[in-house]
Amino acid sequence: MARAIIRMPAQAKRGEIIEIRTLASHPMETGFRRTERGATIPRDIITHFVCTYNGTEIFSAELYPAIAANPFITFPTVATESGTIEFRWSGDNGYAVTESLKITVV
Amino acid sequence: MRFLALFIIFLLFPWESGFSQISNARRSGYDFMSRETRAMQDDDGANPGTLGVLDGEALWKKKEGAAEKACADCHGDATKSMKGVAARYPAVAPDKKSPVNIEQRINACRVDHQRAEPLPYESRDLLALTAYVGQQSRGMPITISGNDQTKRFVEAGREAFMRRQGQINLSCKQCHDDNPGKHLAGSVIPQAHPTGYPIYRLEWQSLGSLQRRLRNCLSGMRTEVPELGSPELVELELYLMWRARGMKVETPAVRP
Numbered sequence: 249m250a251r252a253i254i255r256m257p258a259q260a261k262r263g264e265i266i267e268i269r270t271l272a273s274h275p276m277e278t279g280f281r282r283t284e285r286g287a288t289i290p291r292d293i294i295t296h297f298v299c300t301y302n303g304t305e306i307f308s309a310e311l312y313p314a315i316a317a318n319p320f321i322t323f324p325t326v327a328t329e330s331g332t333i334e335f336r337w338s339g340d341n342g343y344a345v346t347e348s349l350k351i352t353v354v
Numbered sequence: 355m356r357f358l359a360l361f362i363i364f365l366l367f368p369w370e371s372g373f374s375q376i377s378n379a380r381r382s383g384y385d386f387m388s389r390e391t392r393a394m395q396d397d398d399g400a401n402p403g404t405l406g407v408l409d410g411e412a413l414w415k416k417k418e419g420a421a422e423k424a425c426a427d428c429h430g431d432a433t434k435s436m437k438g439v440a441a442r443y444p445a446v447a448p449d450k451k452s453p454v455n456i457e458q459r460i461n462a463c464r465v466d467h468q469r470a471e472p473l474p475y476e477s478r479d480l481l482a483l484t485a486y487v488g489q490q491s492r493g494m495p496i497t498i499s500g501n502d503q504t505k506r507f508v509e510a511g512r513e514a515f516m517r518r519q520g521q522i523n524l525s526c527k528q529c530h531d532d533n534p535g536k537h538l539a540g541s542v543i544p545q546a547h548p549t550g551y552p553i554y555r556l557e558w559q560s561l562g563s564l565q566r567r568l569r570n571c572l573s574g575m576r577t578e579v580p581e582l583g584s585p586e587l588v589e590l591e592l593y594l595m596w597r598a599r600g601m602k603v604e605t606p607a608v609r610p
Contacts, residue, residue, distance in 0.1 A: 255399035317559035318402040
């Protein structure tokens, strides 16, 4: 099941530095492992993460096979205006998850 | 005079003064972990076990099997109906023959009431449901009772725990009772209190059951490893939970 948990404040003061924490559900299969019979288990990872704040990209990351399962990505940003923060994960085998959360800046 | 009284009490009840350190100073595996791993468990937003719990919550409400029933159709709101349930498993089944663990109880419900196929052991869905049911008991004390029904299975589990076995002739006790806190290769040996299953084990990169963990240990001891769901493993589970009675449920725990 494609699932993600995001923690961030729903409300912040203008100019305040807020912390955004994301946890995406994904096995992050490296592509280097083999089955008991010796067949390679194909790579299945998240390759890209991007976060936009009212349409403007504020954070992005490229992910590689060395990243652990269920990638936990956390970063700070400055609360500039009320609106929507959108999170997108994409990867192998058509994996694509989008979540968005509202923030009120006072 | 008071000293004399204390001395007599000491003579009468030597175990009060640390003779049985295991029962007096029981510590969860949590206490043996690094600060970082503890922080990961404590924060639901960082604990990957939470992802399993959320999957379990969705499965709880999903209609399954020929009966077209969801768990919620009989049991209602799990946050109420499942509170404290995981804290008293494994338990002796209603037919009073042998104990079942929580995974087996879930599967019995699936077969009898949902008329669905049982979920395979260690499958994502079974672990998710177990984690969801388990989380409802988080913070509650483990309440395995040593009553007449369970007694002989607890005894069988204890016997297995104490027995030297496998190619290196080792017992569970030799590590977990005699040497907890010391190291086995790079890992700290905990006291083997199964307070947080199913756990998210960093080494596994996934949720896993107590039986998976037991099989890990048994294979390290180079014994003949019992199948998942076998009575031997359930008895061992029951003994370990009985031994941890009164300790708090941590499900879903994180372990290194």
